[in-house]
Amino acid sequence: MAKRRHITIRDIARESGASLTTVSLVLNNRAGRISEATRRRVRETVSRLGYRPNRLAQGLQSRRAGILAILVPELQHAFADAYIGELISAVHDCASKRGSKILLEVAHPEFIQRGEHRELFDRRFVDGILCIGVTNNDGYLADFEDGVGPMVVLNNYIPGLSLNSVRCDYQLAGRLAGEHLIKLGHRRIGLIHGAPEVQTSADLRKGFEAAVSAAGLDMPAYRVADGKFLEEGGADAAFAILKRDSSVTAFLCGNDKMAIGVMNALHHAGRRVPQDFSVVGCDDLKQATFCIPPLTTIRTPLYDLGTRACEALLELVEGKVDRVNEIRPVELVVRESTDKPRAE
Numbered sequence: 587m588a589k590r591r592h593i594t595i596r597d598i599a600r601e602s603g604a605s606l607t608t609v610s611l612v613l614n615n616r617a618g619r620i621s622e623a624t625r626r627r628v629r630e631t632v633s634r635l636g637y638r639p640n641r642l643a644q645g646l647q648s649r650r651a652g653i654l655a656i657l658v659p660e661l662q663h664a665f666a667d668a669y670i671g672e673l674i675s676a677v678h679d680c681a682s683k684r685g686s687k688i689l690l691e692v693a694h695p696e697f698i699q700r701g702e703h704r705e706l707f708d709r710r711f712v713d714g715i716l717c718i719g720v721t722n723n724d725g726y727l728a729d730f731e732d733g734v735g736p737m738v739v740l741n742n743y744i745p746g747l748s749l750n751s752v753r754c755d756y757q758l759a760g761r762l763a764g765e766h767l768i769k770l771g772h773r774r775i776g777l778i779h780g781a782p783e784v785q786t787s788a789d790l791r792k793g794f795e796a797a798v799s800a801a802g803l804d805m806p807a808y809r810v811a812d813g814k815f816l817e818e819g820g821a822d823a824a825f826a827i828l829k830r831d832s833s834v835t836a837f838l839c840g841n842d843k844m845a846i847g848v849m850n851a852l853h854h855a856g857r858r859v860p861q862d863f864s865v866v867g868c869d870d871l872k873q874a875t876f877c878i879p880p881l882t883t884i885r886t887p888l889y890d891l892g893t894r895a896c897e898a899l900l901e902l903v904e905g906k907v908d909r910v911n912e913i914r915p916v917e918l919v920v921r922e923s924t925d926k927p928r929a930e
Contacts, residue, residue: 676892760793
């Protein structure tokens with residue numbers, strides 16, 4: 587006899603035409619904001635498919651742990667990173683004001699293989715999870731599509747997965763930076779992006795290339811390099827681009843750390859910013875104003891973003907919303923690291 591397939595909340599969502607979060611709220615009797623017609627359709631689908639709920643996950647909804655988990659990637663000195671630190675600080679401050687504690691976890695391979703990311707909910711350790719630094723390779727996040735518990739991806743998203751997210755508009759960031767450099771007169775611009783498996787990094791490149799295309803310029807592959815989101819990576823990427831095309835007059839970097847690395851390396855090579863090369867970053871970390879010269883960058887308000895992501899997660903936990911997909915605006919901050927291109 588063939589083994590009967592286990593019916594999941596994802597099956598209920600697909601068959602009923604409702605979102606995973608909506609189904610979860612109905613199953614846990616927290617559907618106050620959901621129409622009666624939708625509730626009836628979900629319940630009928632549950633009955634028809636013979637779904638049996640996970641009682642451990644369901645029990646989470648009736649008892650709050652008062653703890654929010656933050657998952658960060660397995661990076662060297664991850665908690666000391668300025669970008670991650672700013673987001674964690676914002677989440678901590680917001681959670682504290684709302685009476686919740688913070689649990690920090692590193693999503694290393696063993697942690698995922700043991701299923702500890704799911705156990706945070708199954709054992710009722712936490713009320714919700716915020717994921718920072720995710721990439722398109724983090725397939726384990728698909729586990730959260732089943733509605734096992736409230737989860738928000740902070741400042742990224744993964745195409746093909748229906749996950750809650752709060753992030754900045756990186757396509758706009760790339761376009762604003764490109765338009766700024768083009769307006770100054772730059773025609774051969776090097777792009778130093780972060781890891782290509784990070785979707786927001788791909789978005790920034792897409793926005794930049796749109797600005798270049800709109801200006802009737804080309805963006806050949808030899809003017810693009812991966813700076814790995816690090817200062818030394820930015821420096822190496824800049825010289826790799828210059829080795830392939832010495833006519834480049836400006837660099838757009840996918841974060842401020844890479845831009846700072848570029849400026850430092852150019853300085854030690856006897857090149858001047860912005861007289862010889864203009865440099866634009868992205869993030870507007872506090873260090874950007876203390877560079878010599880101060881760094882032109884795209885402000886992605888990280889602290890405000892972290893605060894909003896925490897608020898959104900708590901709204902999911904409390905059943906005030908059943909879905910979060912927010913894209914926050916960014917702005918160009920012009921300082922002294924950009925100017926007209928050097929005379930040919």
